[in-house]
Amino acid sequence: MPPSIQGCALSSLDTNLAHEALPERQSPFLLFARRLLGNRAFVIGGSLFLIVLVLAVFADQIAPFKPNANNFRARLEAPSAMHWFGTDHFGRDILSRAIHGGRLSLFIGLSVVLFTGVFGTLIGAASGYFRRLDNILMRIMDALMAFPAILLAITVAATLGASVQNVILALGIATTPHTARIVRASVLVVREMEFVEAARALGASHMRILFRHILANAMAPLIVRLTYVFASAILAEALLSYIGVGPPPPAATFGGIIANGRDFMVEAPWVTLFPGLIILIVVLGLNLLGDGLRDVLDPRIRV
Amino acid sequence: MTEILIEARRLVKHFEPRGLFLKKKSEAAVRAVDGVDLAIAAKETVGLVGESGCGKSTVGRLFLRLLEPTSGQILHKGRDLVSLTPKELEERRRDLQIVFQDPFGSLNPRMSVGAIIGEPFAIHRLAKGAERERRVARLLDLVGLPRAAADRYPHQFSGGQRQRIGIARALALEPQFLVCDEAVSALDVSVQAQVINLLQDLQRELGLTYLFISHNLSVVRHISDRVAVMYLGRIVELADADILFKAPAHPYTRALLSAIPPGHPRAKRDREKLKGDVPSPLAIPQGCRFAPRCRFAVERCRSEDPALSIIADGRSVACHLVADGSLSVPPRLSPHSGAAA
Amino acid sequence: AGGEIVIASVQGPPSLDAHVTNAQVARNITLHIYETLYARNENAEPVPDLAEGVSVSDDGLTYTFKLRQGVKFHNGKEMTSADVVASIERYRKIGVSPALVAAIDTVSAVSPYEVAIKLKVKQSVFLDNISSPRAPIAIYPAEEAAKGANEIQYIGTGPFKFVEYKPDSHVTLEKFADYVPNPAYQKRDGLAGKKEVLIDRVTFRFIPEAGARTAALESGAVQIVETVDGPTAERLRKDSKYVVHDVLPFAFQVIKLNHAQAPSDDVNFRKAVQAALDMQEVMEISYSGINQVDGGWVFPKSAFANDAGLDQYNVADFDKAKEFLSKSSYKGETVTFITDNLRPNVDIATVVQARLAEIGVKVDIKVADWPTTSKIGFTKTGWNFWTHGFGIEPFEGPGTVMSAFVGGNAQMVADPEIDRIAKEFYATLDDAKKKELFKQFQQRMYDNMVAIKAGNYGLFQVTSDKVKDFVPFRIPRMWGVTLAP
Amino acid sequence: MRDYLLRRLISVVPVLFLVSLMSFAVIWIIPGDPTAAFLDASSTPEDVARLREMLGLDKPPLVQMAEWYGRVLTGDLGQSILLRIPVLSAILERLPLTLLLATLALILAVGLGVAAGTFAATRRGTWADQSVMSLALLGLSVPDFWLGLLLIVVFSVQLGWLPSGGYVPLLDDPLGWAKSMVLPTITLAVVQVGFIARMTRSAMLDVISQDFMRTADSKGLSGLYIILRHGLPNAMMPILTVTGIIAGALLGSAVVVEQVFALPGVGRLIIGGILSRDYPIIQGGLLFLTVIYLLINLVVDLLYATIDPRVRLE
Amino acid sequence: MSMLKVENLTTVVGSGVSAPSVLEDVSFTLDAGEVLCVVGESGSGKSMLALTIMGLLGFPVRRASGRIILDGDDITAGGASAWRQRRGRDLSMIFQEPMTSLNPIMRVGEQIGEVLRMRKGMGADTARRRAIELLERVEIPAASSRLAAFPHELSGGMRQRVMIAVALAAEPKLLIADEPTTALDVTIQAQILDLLRDIQAESGMALMLITHDLGVVAEMAHKVMVLYAGRVAEMADVETVFDAPSHPYTQALLASIPSLDSGGDRLVTIPGSVPGVGLMPKGCRFAPRCPHVKDDCRSGPPPLAMLGPAQRVACLRPFGYVRREEGRV
Numbered sequence A: 001m002p003p004s005i006q007g008c009a010l011s012s013l014d015t016n017l018a019h020e021a022l023p024e025r026q027s028p029f030l031l032f033a034r035r036l037l038g039n040r041a042f043v044i045g046g047s048l049f050l051i052v053l054v055l056a057v058f059a060d061q062i063a064p065f066k067p068n069a070n071n072f073r074a075r076l077e078a079p080s081a082m083h084w085f086g087t088d089h090f091g092r093d094i095l096s097r098a099i100h101g102g103r104l105s106l107f108i109g110l111s112v113v114l115f116t117g118v119f120g121t122l123i124g125a126a127s128g129y130f131r132r133l134d135n136i137l138m139r140i141m142d143a144l145m146a147f148p149a150i151l152l153a154i155t156v157a158a159t160l161g162a163s164v165q166n167v168i169l170a171l172g173i174a175t176t177p178h179t180a181r182i183v184r185a186s187v188l189v190v191r192e193m194e195f196v197e198a199a200r201a202l203g204a205s206h207m208r209i210l211f212r213h214i215l216a217n218a219m220a221p222l223i224v225r226l227t228y229v230f231a232s233a234i235l236a237e238a239l240l241s242y243i244g245v246g247p248p249p250p251a252a253t254f255g256g257i258i259a260n261g262r263d264f265m266v267e268a269p270w271v272t273l274f275p276g277l278i279i280l281i282v283v284l285g286l287n288l289l290g291d292g293l294r295d296v297l298d299p300r301i302r303v
Numbered sequence B: 001m002t003e004i005l006i007e008a009r010r011l012v013k014h015f016e017p018r019g020l021f022l023k024k025k026s027e028a029a030v031r032a033v034d035g036v037d038l039a040i041a042a043k044e045t046v047g048l049v050g051e052s053g054c055g056k057s058t059v060g061r062l063f064l065r066l067l068e069p070t071s072g073q074i075l076h077k078g079r080d081l082v083s084l085t086p087k088e089l090e091e092r093r094r095d096l097q098i099v100f101q102d103p104f105g106s107l108n109p110r111m112s113v114g115a116i117i118g119e120p121f122a123i124h125r126l127a128k129g130a131e132r133e134r135r136v137a138r139l140l141d142l143v144g145l146p147r148a149a150a151d152r153y154p155h156q157f158s159g160g161q162r163q164r165i166g167i168a169r170a171l172a173l174e175p176q177f178l179v180c181d182e183a184v185s186a187l188d189v190s191v192q193a194q195v196i197n198l199l200q201d202l203q204r205e206l207g208l209t210y211l212f213i214s215h216n217l218s219v220v221r222h223i224s225d226r227v228a229v230m231y232l233g234r235i236v237e238l239a240d241a242d243i244l245f246k247a248p249a250h251p252y253t254r255a256l257l258s259a260i261p262p263g264h265p266r267a268k269r270d271r272e273k274l275k276g277d278v279p280s281p282l283a284i285p286q287g288c289r290f291a292p293r294c295r296f297a298v299e300r301c302r303s304e305d306p307a308l309s310i311i312a313d314g315r316s317v318a319c320h321l322v323a324d325g326s327l328s329v330p331p332r333l334s335p336h337s338g339a340a341a
Numbered sequence C: 001a002g003g004e005i006v007i008a009s010v011q012g013p014p015s016l017d018a019h020v021t022n023a024q025v026a027r028n029i030t031l032h033i034y035e036t037l038y039a040r041n042e043n044a045e046p047v048p049d050l051a052e053g054v055s056v057s058d059d060g061l062t063y064t065f066k067l068r069q070g071v072k073f074h075n076g077k078e079m080t081s082a083d084v085v086a087s088i089e090r091y092r093k094i095g096v097s098p099a100l101v102a103a104i105d106t107v108s109a110v111s112p113y114e115v116a117i118k119l120k121v122k123q124s125v126f127l128d129n130i131s132s133p134r135a136p137i138a139i140y141p142a143e144e145a146a147k148g149a150n151e152i153q154y155i156g157t158g159p160f161k162f163v164e165y166k167p168d169s170h171v172t173l174e175k176f177a178d179y180v181p182n183p184a185y186q187k188r189d190g191l192a193g194k195k196e197v198l199i200d201r202v203t204f205r206f207i208p209e210a211g212a213r214t215a216a217l218e219s220g221a222v223q224i225v226e227t228v229d230g231p232t233a234e235r236l237r238k239d240s241k242y243v244v245h246d247v248l249p250f251a252f253q254v255i256k257l258n259h260a261q262a263p264s265d266d267v268n269f270r271k272a273v274q275a276a277l278d279m280q281e282v283m284e285i286s287y288s289g290i291n292q293v294d295g296g297w298v299f300p301k302s303a304f305a306n307d308a309g310l311d312q313y314n315v316a317d318f319d320k321a322k323e324f325l326s327k328s329s330y331k332g333e334t335v336t337f338i339t340d341n342l343r344p345n346v347d348i349a350t351v352v353q354a355r356l357a358e359i360g361v362k363v364d365i366k367v368a369d370w371p372t373t374s375k376i377g378f379t380k381t382g383w384n385f386w387t388h389g390f391g392i393e394p395f396e397g398p399g400t401v402m403s404a405f406v407g408g409n410a411q412m413v414a415d416p417e418i419d420r421i422a423k424e425f426y427a428t429l430d431d432a433k434k435k436e437l438f439k440q441f442q443q444r445m446y447d448n449m450v451a452i453k454a455g456n457y458g459l460f461q462v463t464s465d466k467v468k469d470f471v472p473f474r475i476p477r478m479w480g481v482t483l484a485p
Numbered sequence D: 001m002r003d004y005l006l007r008r009l010i011s012v013v014p015v016l017f018l019v020s021l022m023s024f025a026v027i028w029i030i031p032g033d034p035t036a037a038f039l040d041a042s043s044t045p046e047d048v049a050r051l052r053e054m055l056g057l058d059k060p061p062l063v064q065m066a067e068w069y070g071r072v073l074t075g076d077l078g079q080s081i082l083l084r085i086p087v088l089s090a091i092l093e094r095l096p097l098t099l100l101l102a103t104l105a106l107i108l109a110v111g112l113g114v115a116a117g118t119f120a121a122t123r124r125g126t127w128a129d130q131s132v133m134s135l136a137l138l139g140l141s142v143p144d145f146w147l148g149l150l151l152i153v154v155f156s157v158q159l160g161w162l163p164s165g166g167y168v169p170l171l172d173d174p175l176g177w178a179k180s181m182v183l184p185t186i187t188l189a190v191v192q193v194g195f196i197a198r199m200t201r202s203a204m205l206d207v208i209s210q211d212f213m214r215t216a217d218s219k220g221l222s223g224l225y226i227i228l229r230h231g232l233p234n235a236m237m238p239i240l241t242v243t244g245i246i247a248g249a250l251l252g253s254a255v256v257v258e259q260v261f262a263l264p265g266v267g268r269l270i271i272g273g274i275l276s277r278d279y280p281i282i283q284g285g286l287l288f289l290t291v292i293y294l295l296i297n298l299v300v301d302l303l304y305a306t307i308d309p310r311v312r313l314e
Numbered sequence E: 001m002s003m004l005k006v007e008n009l010t011t012v013v014g015s016g017v018s019a020p021s022v023l024e025d026v027s028f029t030l031d032a033g034e035v036l037c038v039v040g041e042s043g044s045g046k047s048m049l050a051l052t053i054m055g056l057l058g059f060p061v062r063r064a065s066g067r068i069i070l071d072g073d074d075i076t077a078g079g080a081s082a083w084r085q086r087r088g089r090d091l092s093m094i095f096q097e098p099m100t101s102l103n104p105i106m107r108v109g110e111q112i113g114e115v116l117r118m119r120k121g122m123g124a125d126t127a128r129r130r131a132i133e134l135l136e137r138v139e140i141p142a143a144s145s146r147l148a149a150f151p152h153e154l155s156g157g158m159r160q161r162v163m164i165a166v167a168l169a170a171e172p173k174l175l176i177a178d179e180p181t182t183a184l185d186v187t188i189q190a191q192i193l194d195l196l197r198d199i200q201a202e203s204g205m206a207l208m209l210i211t212h213d214l215g216v217v218a219e220m221a222h223k224v225m226v227l228y229a230g231r232v233a234e235m236a237d238v239e240t241v242f243d244a245p246s247h248p249y250t251q252a253l254l255a256s257i258p259s260l261d262s263g264g265d266r267l268v269t270i271p272g273s274v275p276g277v278g279l280m281p282k283g284c285r286f287a288p289r290c291p292h293v294k295d296d297c298r299s300g301p302p303p304l305a306m307l308g309p310a311q312r313v314a315c316l317r318p319f320g321y322v323r324r325e326e327g328r329v
Ligand SMILES: Nc1ncnc2c1ncn2[C@@H]1O[C@H](COP(=O)(O)OP(=O)(O)OP(=O)(O)O)[C@@H](O)[C@H]1O
Pocket: B015, B030, B031, B032, B050, B051, B052, B053, B054, B055, B056, B057, B058, B059, B215, B281
């Protein structure tokens, strides 16, 4: 019976080792947050996004008008002190609609991100970790990826009918394969690392290894990817609405407002111009956010 | 010989090329481990040396059944690990642990040191809360780290300190057998000495058994009781450390030792220069696998695969010429006789 | 003279086989290529086109059409009674509006230039039917008429002959050199009359984007735009380079109500909806600058126009609406409004939704493409409101308008009163009686609130000032038009 | 190399099968059917049923599927219900335009993107780098259909320089053709220029930081030579991957551009097919686009293998 | 005259006066035909020294001060392009990782030939012939058929030979080899070291060999420079370093390595670890780990004092360790 570790005498060990100077205590989270806040792209992108987010969340309080209040006597009015962004052909205030549109677009974007995040992670993790599943799962992902994403989204949305849920579903399905691939690639790298083998040697279960050790360390590319998914979901939602398979009226979405205005492009350019600019800003913000996260999370390509 | 703790018998590990469709029949498997016999006695340290890719790590992992052997047995206290159910294996795992080479890759960067060392207790549901903290603190004491280290993260520590964290984690379940896979290779010399001393102290205090894998011959020489030399998936020589280093028998061992730079500028060295590179484990030569590079090789070596057989001094050698006496084992000479005393 | 006129249209035709499609977009083109025995004139009355005339037997069951001689198909062959018989037989087999030929018993060639059609029962509207442009009973050469749906070559007797069809791009027609305009006429008259072609070619270019359509006109790439929006028309009107033609009325805007599904199965609920709506708002938002707030179920200038039930039209009174609603079985459930994705239709759904919200009715709008919407709209479940235009029906006249509601076609539950009125209407040849019956029909439409008529809308057709002698009509007729260099 | 090609070719088969299966699944769940496209608002349910039967749509889906596979294997994608012409010829007729548009945009995007990305990478951290990359980011963030609309308003309505849409065949009128392709190409390329520029920059930075670049530098070679001879070819691997992805994306975005600029391409054919339930067109079109996508990726892989000798070993 | 003379070289990370240094005040000379081994633990600045001399520092590392005189010319004077002209011709370098130091998608022949053509102005044919000669010189069998090989088709040892051939192509006056054998197996390491020594002896160039392996030092060096945390701790000829190490760090370093002859004695250890860049102690950088540290050690950097004709040391109390604990080393 070997002597117990718990009872082992410390005195016999090399005293040189004990009580070395210890680094300051710092949690990786704080360290990470500090690095993020020092990243210019993240700060600019984050602020842009935050502004839109605040506008969206407090749309009811901030928007000067009700988004769906028709007034056919004030149709297609040019921007003025009263209607900063002008009105559409229902006489609705574009600014108010854009603010509410932000809410729906962000909701859709966020839902797509969740959808993709969950399914992409599950599929990617499963095929990266359980190599038996890899071939079949990845062939399915390949097939989904071989459909041009936007056509896939249009097909799904047109097929199932235009509604917020279907738009989310369509974009979710279209963005999941790539996400799954990214997670898989990352899992493949992490699963070969020695701390994973150490966990196996300690007798940890597959689930524990996968979630606590592998996924926790394979998240960086996913998080970066998700910010870009967010951005492209907003773009794609706008496109679907524009093609007419987006959320039904009177819902204000960026794409919907643009689609509403496209028949009057020349006569009332503000109807299309401003929502387009707002999309540009939101997407720009998200992309910057993603860049910032990537710089901090993936030091390999840090600039 | 004392009681055998763990033993490999005819251990083979081939890595098959992957691919569901289109597996080509002609594609050879990587014969990483190709028939290894190795018995390790309780409380001894067996060194495993050899050049890169010869299969050292694979042997180490097989001993812990972190890899499924292609064939062969691993007997731990008389039970074949390969035949164990997952449940039984989980129990055995507490007796068998491993310390890795890479002080950066072997610790989960997202977990605090306390969580890393406490992970074994969590996995086996041995201790929780304050009790777990107490045990972690003891382990930190044991490897000479301050207790406050528990709430720091791996990235805040130096290589030597990280390696000690890895050792603490491996010791948490109070194992008897520890595979040290290049445990000091990535460390700077000054720190390397700290870890080697620690490992030796622990062995003395806790009665541990080590399989010490390294390509650094002087380190192996320093720490090992017995040394096994591997070449292309096979053990070619196995002997007491002193004997092996003073009087290498196998032509490969001889060449390996003579390639080590001397410890002193005035030390003379008569090199046995080895020609060429190690062949790929995809295409292991016929006959004796060392024959193509061996300067003593004869016809028989190229056709007949020599088995590891016992010669004098309790050493085993896999060489036809040594076995039949046509290649005499040199007298016990010090390879660097001119070194400063 | 000569030259090519390019017309910008919204979308391409599903088919150029006139028998199998009744889409407006197809009609615009097919009526240039094919002709019918009788056709509608400027006032939508049936007048001879390929026929010289018709004689009706005394029992009103046999119609003998005398064909014009020397009418050439685009393939050079002369048209004879065999072609006519074959074409009508084809239509009876695969025509997309079988109601038009439902009364026919037999069709036979009496002589090379005479065709006799025998009816099963007397039908007051038979000539209206045979001349309908809805899915016209176009006369094809007999060998083409032997082919299946969509398998024909596009050969007719019309003033233009088919050149090419590039789907999603354009259809090109060219002047049919051997065309002999109907000598019975001096000038163009609706879809009949003297069809004299003064240009060489006409191309229908399909440009879905409204802005791009206008841009094409302004850049000179097209000379005629089939339809523009109100604001655009207003702008172009100020520019002397363009002529904006108001085609008003062009169609009804109708909100269909599903009588087979709660809560729109309840007449009080339906009346509540009608009472809540402000038709000026509805029409002005969807068809700004080109609409009529008119509740009649025929166009205002029609001889059948009357004011029965109109006191219930365009009330725009929320109190009254709430009163109706409280009498109804409506319990606050969500009501489904389906519409295709044509902007004005979506606009109407949106306006109705906002309006009904004021009286506490929750409306859920489902926008889909036309196929999906019409699939749902012709079933008894899944919808309460459905809005779209009624174009060809009012053009054809009260009979056709009624037929849409006969047997519960549109409202999903037959209305015996309407069925009775229609039956009597089709059977009588007495004009005064027909007018009286139609008045009853209109009254019933309001009393039972079978469907809601929102108003009439029109089209702005815009031509470049180079296009001379263009007279707007339901379809942009390219005969009689010249192009200034 | 031939082995490699063969292996890659065979690996496409299961993907194709899955894609065709999925396009059938789409049709099973699709509500509505093609009859409606022929019909007018006041048609009756009887009219619909009649037409359905006539078009052969009343057969069970499995029968339709079996028939379809039978034909596809002989190269026949069936007849379009609406257009009444073989699907294959409908697609082939429109393919050149879509491919041309996508190719022009790809050339523009790759040319401009690689140049900009390389430029920025070699001037990393300077204002030039930052402004080029900001532009790239802007390009990446712009909604393409919106940009198309703006371009029409500015260049065709306000300035009247370029046509607002419509396709002019090259042989009819080369100048008109060139003019008609300018706005669609730009609209299509802008997003991808940004994408490629960013990708190139990061690939170049990756390569620049690698040991062999330092080796090249230690040889005393000139900076430009090192970038062009050692840097770019190695950076081509990720760029090529992106190009393969982009080529697929371009085929998708071409749909939008075809819609905005009224161009008769495959994308609009398929959208039209979806909207009018022309099943053979949807299936055939999707299958065809997938094949093209897979072909492009095959070409990318082969390019990979030509550029990087290590790939062939895999 | 020395082939290479380095004077007060300081290399820093980042800009500004307070930028932390990775090399501080490094001076030494190296003669033609001489081998200087630079030893030190990981992070001590060995590679930075090599790259500084080569002029290959990349953003954000830069040379803050000091001169580098090669064969009488100050190569720091002419700016980046003049320095570039020197590389490949007068100065060459071999790197640690033979796996990554060769362009993976370029044929070996081209990688050698490009130096010959661009730096020596040879024609394609001459360059090819010369490349074969070079491959033969570095003992690559079947040299002419290897020209068309890609790096991944060669073993690690072969690749390192190719790297040497590349470095030798323009017959440099100074060759810097940064841990050329660390990534190789001992048997291959021995081959490569033999090769380097032969070539160096034959061509008479100066060789600066960077290593952390004292065995390699013993085998190869004429002169040894021990770096600790970016500063020169000790500099002497090789025998002096092994026989009479004077800096406590050098002494501890030698003592901490297990030897092949000694058995399982307890190893001498140095507590702590090398300080990181920017975390350097004020005075002697080894002070926190030094067993003989006194207060004055912490006041300022000890000068590199001359101890003997061939030995300089940066310590206020050299040999202290030996004197006090005689017999343990
Ligand atoms: N998972 C694997 N799949 C395929 N081949 C493998 C795998 N693991 C190891 N090998 C191969 O098996 C052989 C032996 O590898 P192993 O890691 O055991 O060698 P080693 O002696 O530990 O080498 P080193 O000193 O480089 O660590 C090598 O050729 C290696 O490429």
